[in-house]
Amino acid sequence: MSDQNRGAAFRALHQKGNPFILANAWDIGSAKMLAALGAQAIATSSAAHAFTLGRPDMGHVTRDEALAHAQDLVAAVSVPVSGDFENGFGDDPDSCAETVRLAYEAGLAGISIEDTQLPAATPYAREFAIERIRAAASAARALPGDFVLVARADGIMNGQYDLAEARARLTGYEAAGADCLYAPLPGTLDDQAAICAATDLPVNALAAGPFTAHSRADFARAGVARISLGSALARATHKVIFDAAEEMFGAGGFTHLGKGISGDKVDALLSMKN
Template identity: 60%
Template sequence: MADTGATFRALHVRGAPFILANVWDAGSARLMAGLGAKALATSSAAHAFTLGRVDTEVTRDEALAHAESIVAATPLPVQGDFEDGFGPGPETCAETVRLAAEAGLAGICIEDVSPAAEAYGFEAAVERIRAAASAARALPRDFVLTARADGVMHGIYDLNEAIRRLQAFEAAGADVLYAPVLPSMEAAARLIGSVTAPVNLLVTRFEERSLAEFGEIGAARVSLGSALSRAVQKVMLEAGRGMFGAGRFESLLAPGVGGEVDAILKAF
């Protein structure tokens, strides 16, 4: 088996970001790979939607099985969106790392906010990342651990606290740092400048910015989160409302799309 962890790690260069494409099934994985993605990631929210659920309602076993299907779809490195590591304890986070590696993932991200939208205490959050990083370093192959400070996104703590946590996560052994849904590019630049490890930025709130602009402030990676799946859901909502509301079908017009997509899928 190729060391996808090493391949994934090498993609992370401050100031030269790549797009981490969050996908939800083999078809979306192969389509993004065929269009030029260098690495893929699962999305907990997108995965939950495929099960008819909402984010945080997926079990670890389900997330692992889902991740395996994405890994098998293409040769690209895949990161798992594994929420808070599926448990509050440091050893649970470490076990999740080991299981993720067994599933073939190149890395995972672990959040510092529980499914109940409560931030873990500072010391507890750091210990969780330290345990996960230790487990990652003990693996027989490379594995990229991304530590997330999600409090800004949830309105639990401010940018200063996010920076404090990410600095501590870096010291605890995290390979990549990530605070989603930042208020501005200026805030993102300040966060990136406060650490030395590669930083992931989420495209949400920055959809009108270019990849080059993310590079200018030093980002190493730009992820989509659930944005791509939400864009697909938007089309489904508009088409459904047109059909079942007004009895109209114009939203389904997609000339040539089937042939283009089929051609990409046939390349695998």
């Protein structure tokens, strides 16, 4: 699929009230498995990618590393791939714009840019955060093919600002040219529905933490267009490692190892064309 067709196909998946699941992968194998199991689109996860490098989340992966990782996933699957690109790998608006251009060249169908001054959890001032999205959106519109720019307001999740501030930021991001809006974990599903009702743009919701208690149908009723996993699936995988290791190196048992999927099943999924 060409870059132009990939972006257009990705955009078409975004339908308010009919959310698709954007499956965040962390390596080629997980991306291929998720696509084989039915994912309509794949995304990177900044946290999950950092884990594979033995690093913590939030600002510990370089732009070059994120781009190379994204290119690996793009080459591995035929479905669109979106990049979780943290704060755009730079504070200034020009850095965000350059990240958009480089992401498109890497074959990505879109990226998300958050308003956090990494590696701290401190948010950028609202007007500056909006200016960053304006620069990214301008770069996206200048590309030869379609590209979905997601603007994130991460302050609720990071404990830095409230729902009212998040909504004000999202309104500014919409006016600045964002294609999709995202405020991870906005308290309750009613809060999520209020975010969706306040915009004509598609809204991404995060299936993590307390929001894992809700189904796709619940998110649809809230008006969500896209459900991403963030690092939740990777963390679930790490929980298996943690539990098995505690048993092995503690009591000396191996029962957790008997709960794994068969090698033949994994081989079959990895061999499927997607």
